[in-house]
Amino acid sequence: MRGEHLAINEVATNEVATNEVNDPEEIQDRQEVNDPRALEAVTQRYQEAENRGVFESLNDYIGRDSETGELIRTPEGEHYLQQVVTDTQGDVYTFYPENINPVIVAAAMARLSRCPHDMRNLILKEFSLQEGKEEDVLRRVVTQYGDDSVAQLHGGLPVVVENASNLLTKQLEWPRIGAYLEQSTRYIYFDQKVDGKYRYHTPDHLPEELRDSYEETMDDLFDSYSDIVRAMYDYYAAQSDTPEAERDNAWWMAIRGKACDAARSLLPVATTATVGISSPAQSIDNLIMQLRSHDLPEMQEAGDQILEEVRKTSAIFFERTDMENRGEAITDHRRHSRQAMRQLGRAALRSYEQQETANTVDMVDYYPANEHDMVPYLLYTHAPAGLSLEDIARQVSEWSEEEQAAVLDVYAGERGNRRHKPGRAFEHAGYVFDVVCDYGAFRDLHRHRMVDGMEWQNLSPMLGHDIPEDIQAAGMAETYQAALDARRELYGQLMDAGYEQEAQYATLMGDKMRWKMEVNARAAFHLIELRTQPAGHPSYRRIANAMHEKISSVHPKIGELMIFVNQTDDDPAISREQQLRRIQAKARQLGLSEEDILIEE
DSSP, X not given: OHXXXXXXXXXXXXXXXXXXXXXXXXXXXXXXXXXXXXXXXXXXXXXXXXXXXXXXXXXXXXXXXXXXXXXXXXXXXXXXXXXXXXXXXXXXXXXXXXXXXXXXXXXXXXXXXXXOSOHHHHIIIIITTOTTOXXXXXXXXXXXXXXXXXXXXXXXXEEEEEEEETTHHHHHTOSSSSEEEEOOTTTSOTTOOBTTBOSBOOOTTSOHHHHHHHHHHHHHHHHHHHHHHHHHHHHHHHHOOSOGGGOOHHHHHHHHHHXXXXXXXXXXXXXXXXXXXXXXXXXXXXXXXXXXXXXXXHHXXXXXXXXXXXXXXHGXXXXXXXXXXXXXXXXXXXXXXXXXXXXXXXXXXXXXXOOOOOOEEEEEEEEOSSGGGGHHHHHGGGSOTTOOHHHHHHHHTTSOHHHHHHHHHHHHOXXXXXXXXXXXXXXGOEEEEEEEEEHHHHHHHTXXXXXXXXXXXXXXXXXXXXXXXHHHHTTOHHHHHHHHHHHHHHHHHHHHTTOTTGGGGGSBTTBEEEEEEEEEHHHHHHHHHHHTSTTSOHXXXXXXXXXXXXXXXXXXXXXXXXXXXXXXXOOHHHHHHHHHHHHHHHHHHTTOOHHHHSOOO
């Protein structure tokens, strides 16, 4: 009876909370609430720009500083935002679903990867005046980014985190269940300043002298990145044999992307970006506890801020997140277990001096020993009713190898494209990889969360850093090397001062690191065939091709069935240009202009 009584009380509480959230008067009250200080700050900045004659209006809600290019909200734009987001100024916010169409939120998140702006400003600039035109907006975004990105981001609880370091971004994208999109280092110039400052995270708790050294080095790194990314843009344009008359918007965007690819390895891990998240409330709850258990203050603060914002729209699902005997107990357990394991690992394992090493992809384990051992699993759901797995295996053992191999062929089917994947029985084969690669490549592969045990070691410059060949060919190697020396010195300063976790901020995207994962054969089809496509970054394409080679060496039939693995050494810029031209053609078919699709920032 006591348990029944508690359950009834919980249902009653849920009903009360739900009624409060959906009560029309409550919604109306919230719509009329403004943040006077935020509105005052926005108005002051807007008026200053107007008085200086540098405000260039883009629409009623937002404009641009004609000197710096920074976006400036109007008072009307700030008022609009206060009706649709839970915080117009802070780094974390979600959306009031009754005041903004979820389609617009999903479309804006999908747009993030190519846009350097705060997502709230992006909404004002491109989506705020689209009421009643949601279908047109969706068509435009789907045409540019594909339906996968938008579909994944539509339907969950949306959360946006601005100014997240590239350590925090990987923690935000840690849960398996959820959709994520972040500003891409492959498409956006990260040398654009906001309020006169480069976009990087500084740990607030560093001593003043160390903090000054940290920021001075970061500024130097971004100066070097800026010099190099612009130089590479000019270099690739000069190297191209495309006639001047044919150098259209698609061509220039492809050249820009190639320059970003070459220079991104110099970006520090402290570089900040915006991350859009769309997940079930339970997954967000788990993410918050994971962040709050972390050693770094940036992660802990992000967890606290996410909890504060989601409670403004979905409080009922987060009542227990920081409850002492529920969520807080889970958070403490994770923190204490991790700290205990770190102490054990340091005490029990001998350490070796880390030395520079080549990029490697090692398969350290796989199963089954013979890929034909999968055949009973492939036949299981198609066998006569009542036949056990053991019975099927006994019969299959009497077949020839050719007959068993034929079952794998039939099960995989006639694959028309890489989206035609084998069924779930292929999950009975798996592979464990231990990888050394640059952090930038890991960031791209980390998106594949339908794997097991994806974990990585602390970042450091000790495993080495390969200067891209094109950087050397363009005559920028000296500038690049000076930046490498500066980051190593800062890393050493942080380590010597006892800031082992914070020292990771001083590493670069191109610094090598070690990580591992276990992936089943079915998931490997998706990962490898997607990440070897011509438009992909060369660094992760090499890793995916190496994984395919390793799989083929132990399970040749499975490797053979991965028919959409691209093993050619295509130029990503050419592939991107071809991709953009396909988008242009599709846009014309849909009656959209090129300006609607190929948005240049």
